Amino acid sequence: MKTAIKLFAHNSKYAIVIGFGLVLLLMVTITVIGLTRMHSINKQMESIVRERDAKSELVMNLRSLSRERAVTIYSMLLMKDPFQLDAAVQHFSQLASEFILTRDKLLQMQLNPVERATLQASQVKTRISTQSMERVVELIQAGKLTDAQELLQTQAIPAQKDVFGLFNELIEMQRRSTHVAVDRASHEYRSSVWTIGILGAAAFLLGVGIMMLVVRKAIRIERALYHEKERAEVTLHSIGDAVISTDIAGNVDYLNPVAEQLTGWHADQARGLPFREICNTIDEISRQPLDHSIASRQMDGWMVGLSRNALLISKSGTEFAIESSITPIRNHTGDNIGFVSVFHDVTTTRSMARQISWQASHDSLTGLPNRREFERCLTDLLNSAKQTDTQHILLYIDLDQFKLVNDTSGHGAGDELLRQLAAIIQTHIRGRDTLARLGGDEFGVLLEECPIDQGRQIAEKLRQAIAEFRFVWEGKTFEIGASMGLVEVTASAENMASLLSSADAACYMAKDKGRNRIWVHQKDNAELLQRHGEMQWVARITHAFEENRFCLYYQSIVAVQPNQSGRQYCEILLRLKDESGRLVSPMAFIPAAERYGMMPLIDRWVIRSMFKWLVDNPGSTEQRCYAINISGQSLGDEHFIEFVIDQFHGSGLPAEAICFEVTETAAIANLSRAMRFISILKGLGCRFSLDDFGSGMSSFAYLKNLQVDSVKIDGAFVRDMVTDAVDHAMVEAINRIGHVMGIQTVAEFVENDAILEKLRLLGVDYAQGYGIHKPAPLQLLCDDVRLTAHSAA
Numbered sequence: 001m002k003t004a005i006k007l008f009a010h011n012s013k014y015a016i017v018i019g020f021g022l023v024l025l026l027m028v029t030i031t032v033i034g035l036t037r038m039h040s041i042n043k044q045m046e047s048i049v050r051e052r053d054a055k056s057e058l059v060m061n062l063r064s065l066s067r068e069r070a071v072t073i074y075s076m077l078l079m080k081d082p083f084q085l086d087a088a089v090q091h092f093s094q095l096a097s098e099f100i101l102t103r104d105k106l107l108q109m110q111l112n113p114v115e116r117a118t119l120q121a122s123q124v125k126t127r128i129s130t131q132s133m134e135r136v137v138e139l140i141q142a143g144k145l146t147d148a149q150e151l152l153q154t155q156a157i158p159a160q161k162d163v164f165g166l167f168n169e170l171i172e173m174q175r176r177s178t179h180v181a182v183d184r185a186s187h188e189y190r191s192s193v194w195t196i197g198i199l200g201a202a203a204f205l206l207g208v209g210i211m212m213l214v215v216r217k218a219i220r221i222e223r224a225l226y227h228e229k230e231r232a233e234v235t236l237h238s239i240g241d242a243v244i245s246t247d248i249a250g251n252v253d254y255l256n257p258v259a260e261q262l263t264g265w266h267a268d269q270a271r272g273l274p275f276r277e278i279c280n281t282i283d284e285i286s287r288q289p290l291d292h293s294i295a296s297r298q299m300d301g302w303m304v305g306l307s308r309n310a311l312l313i314s315k316s317g318t319e320f321a322i323e324s325s326i327t328p329i330r331n332h333t334g335d336n337i338g339f340v341s342v343f344h345d346v347t348t349t350r351s352m353a354r355q356i357s358w359q360a361s362h363d364s365l366t367g368l369p370n371r372r373e374f375e376r377c378l379t380d381l382l383n384s385a386k387q388t389d390t391q392h393i394l395l396y397i398d399l400d401q402f403k404l405v406n407d408t409s410g411h412g413a414g415d416e417l418l419r420q421l422a423a424i425i426q427t428h429i430r431g432r433d434t435l436a437r438l439g440g441d442e443f444g445v446l447l448e449e450c451p452i453d454q455g456r457q458i459a460e461k462l463r464q465a466i467a468e469f470r471f472v473w474e475g476k477t478f479e480i481g482a483s484m485g486l487v488e489v490t491a492s493a494e495n496m497a498s499l500l501s502s503a504d505a506a507c508y509m510a511k512d513k514g515r516n517r518i519w520v521h522q523k524d525n526a527e528l529l530q531r532h533g534e535m536q537w538v539a540r541i542t543h544a545f546e547e548n549r550f551c552l553y554y555q556s557i558v559a560v561q562p563n564q565s566g567r568q569y570c571e572i573l574l575r576l577k578d579e580s581g582r583l584v585s586p587m588a589f590i591p592a593a594e595r596y597g598m599m600p601l602i603d604r605w606v607i608r609s610m611f612k613w614l615v616d617n618p619g620s621t622e623q624r625c626y627a628i629n630i631s632g633q634s635l636g637d638e639h640f641i642e643f644v645i646d647q648f649h650g651s652g653l654p655a656e657a658i659c660f661e662v663t664e665t666a667a668i669a670n671l672s673r674a675m676r677f678i679s680i681l682k683g684l685g686c687r688f689s690l691d692d693f694g695s696g697m698s699s700f701a702y703l704k705n706l707q708v709d710s711v712k713i714d715g716a717f718v719r720d721m722v723t724d725a726v727d728h729a730m731v732e733a734i735n736r737i738g739h740v741m742g743i744q745t746v747a748e749f750v751e752n753d754a755i756l757e758k759l760r761l762l763g764v765d766y767a768q769g770y771g772i773h774k775p776a777p778l779q780l781l782c783d784d785v786r787l788t789a790h791s792a793a
Helices: 002-078 082-108 113-141 145-238 257-263 292-297 347-361 371-388 402-409 411-427 452-468 496-512 526-547 586-595 599-616 640-651 664-669 671-684 699-703 725-740 753-762 779-792
Strands: 242-247 252-255 280-283 310-313 319-330 336-345 392-400 434-439 442-447 470-473 476-479 481-489 518-520 550-559 568-577 624-630 658-663 687-693 710-713 744-747
Touching: 002 082, 002 113, 002 145, 082 113, 113 145, 242 257, 252 257, 257 336, 319 347, 347 371, 371 392, 371 434, 371 442, 371 481, 371 496, 392 452, 392 496, 402 411, 402 470, 402 476, 411 434, 411 442, 411 452, 411 470, 442 452, 452 481, 452 518, 481 496, 496 518, 526 568, 526 586, 526 599, 550 599, 568 586, 568 599, 586 599, 599 624, 599 640, 624 687, 640 671, 658 664, 658 671, 664 671, 664 687, 671 687, 710 725, 725 744, 725 753
Parallel strands: 481 518, 568 624, 624 658, 658 687, 687 710, 710 744
Antiparallel strands: 242 252, 242 336, 280 310, 310 319, 319 336, 392 442, 392 481, 434 442, 470 476, 550 568
16 A cells, blocks of 8 residues: 555656646747737837837828928029029029939839839829929029919929829828738737737646646645545554554654553553653663664664563563564665564563473472483583593483382372482482482482592482382382492593493493492493493494395205105294494394394384395295294383284284294293284294203193294203203103194204214204304395296296
């Protein structure tokens, strides 16, 4: 709308300028034409009058000279004195000369045809009259006065009258021509008056038209500005932001209703008052007033914002958190004529932001800082140690017997226990120390500027306080212990992650050494180094997944008895390539994966990759069975069996081609889940083998509860069975009981023919080991599959 008004006013300005320019040009034209015509008429009149006067004067002179000649002749008739007569004759001759000169002047003037014809006729008459008068003069000189008088009366005088008549006609012609010229001039004057009048009327009408256009344009602009003002006021009244405008001196001239509500000032009361008096703002942190004059002096640009921590104090003293900006108001020439301040009430938003920030850095259950905030504080302490060479203590606390409370009394009891323990720990540390909940039943404590001996004392007090605490829930009393790992935070520490890793490892050692104790981290401790190595393997395993450095190998399992038939059998083995491409022994990373709960992820990768290989190699499942190991952690994962079933459905592989191997210890530790897992997958047609059988103390007791198809005799017995009678007896016993139960037996670690022969004599069904087949990349099995398929064809 504003743009339209500006364009409208801009075009009207040009229309008005052009219109008034035309009126001015027309008026100038009228004036020039009028003056020109008047001047022309005046010039014409002057020329006519001057010419007519000259002609009339010459004609009058001619007539006077003619009359004077006649009078001279009459006087000569009366003269007696000869001298006088001679003088009169000379005078008569002189008059004739003057007459001729005057006549010549008249002939030289511009005469119309009538005038020239009349003048020529007068010449003829004058010549006749002159001849008669000259004859009379001669008679007078001869003394014949009577004859002279008679000739004068009969010829000279009548001829002279004819000349006078013609001269009178010439004078009348001059008079008539003067009247005609005056009439013509009058006509031209009237014509000029009409022309000037018409042009003046046109100029008047054009001026009236322009005036009406200007008035109409002004009315339209005024209406548009009024509507724009109304719309702006309605907009300012309806928007959710507070708006205050001031003049160039900073005095308020407008407040919208939101500004009235926030400042507590009514618009009529605030009008004319200084802006800083109406908008009283301070910094929320420093509580210092915000200087609006500084903001206005910095408004060389387009907008200036106030402090992000601005607080508005209303007239009643209420505080509002605001976000504000001040913008200059400029006229059409770009000069500042005031400024407008727009501010928004962000009290609720800022409160929510603080709450979100607090929730992001604190544990919702205990109200303590969370792991993220704890790591930030630890980083600050480490930087402080490096810059000032001070010493701090990191204490890692893991509660003992906490799972018992959760399992027996529910998570509500566990949550209440954590809240009470957080309060107890908080009372036994210093005010400047930091207590945080790191997750689950783990807490972290940062002892700022604390030597190692004092750190041990504080840690011991905490351990005793936790050990002496009795948690009561619904009539049950629980005793809780705590295993603690203590690490020094010094300038020599590598980084925050290494400190947490060391603390976790020390806490693990405290648990491993009997729980409810404190373990101080030492760099040269062999057990801690092993723990550190396992923790480092977590990151390496994660990177191996990201970089696709896991690969599958296989090892053949052969039938020991010569007459035994059935599917060929092999076990699928997992291998890892390190960053340089070299193979890593499974025992280097499997313990770390088991300790840190990564085995379900690895088991899923193995199954997914193996099933894809089988699908990509048609015929690989026709005469061969593949054994895939399942960890105890996967057995405990309630979603793992759903994953396996989905893999079978998605791939379409026959279930009888897959044999899942579960270690005896894993099966016994998760007996109910293992039984359910085996039962469901056997229903699909899968086979199961119990790995490392014989390593448990109750192996035979559990065997009858597990529906397995085969047992793999622990290689610890097989390896020395040729030389050790006890190992030989164990292998014999396991083989005999397995056969009684209808379960096939597989001997592991068969490294030579002697062992293989002993197994044949005992009746063991299958053998596996380096003496039979060394593990090879799964890709090599492709050739064997194709060769088998070709032989069958």
